[in-house]
Amino acid sequence: MTEQFHRPATVREAVGLKRRYGARAAWLAGGTWLNSTESGGPPQHVVHLAGLGLDRVAVRPGRVEIGALCRLQRLIEDRRVPAPLRAALTQVVSRNLREMATLGGHIGARYAHSDVLPMLLALEVVLEVAGPGRARRVPLAEWLGAKPAGLITRVLVPRPKPDRVAACRAFRVSGNARSLVSAAVVVTAGRGVLRRPRVALGGVARTAVRLVRLERALDGRPMPPLDELQALASRTVRPADSFEGGADFRRYEAGAVVALAFRDALAGKGARR
16 A cells, blocks of 8 residues: 655656665656556655656757656647657547646656557657756666666657658557557658658567667668568567457558558648648
């Protein structure tokens, strides 16, 4: 059971409380993950982050800075947020969840079936993380691939260049179910070839992942037929069996959502700005 509920006045105080209580403490943002059965149960110490000024959006040269406590629905409605990210946020099917969940909390949960993390990875966002020392900036891919440490305070989203196109796709077994797999792609297509493709998937590992092997295989090549692209993408992932579907089925669907996301992006059906 939770023993103490802390309301720090500053980010530094919040970091200090987490450092003091360690694994017995957890930060509280929107509460959608911390209060879920998947979080592992309530911590002894809850460190509430409201009131720390982490809920603002600012436009800077070349990027948009999003406070970690900005709620998902608010970001969908904010035209300053790059359209590819807004499109990914709309894939979170529950309006109630979008009204409560925060972007920083969503990232911090490292949710395997996230509809949002793949697009954040494909956009190559950088996290601003507060720790015991000076705040540091960490690429999202690096942060997800290591043991998370520190408090996410801002998410720095590069503004897509005019020649870059993006799209996202998800497959779920029912309209209100979590995504079995979800994909996001960002790519430049010029003179009939793909340039600097960025491809990310959710639902095939412990958290969302970049498909670096697939990116290298596609870079500088014409867009392959959809069935070939699906097969190529499927070979780059190794999902496990689950009650929602066997590994082979999940691998096939992972390739399918990647292929369809590429098709949407190149056909102009994805988000550009």
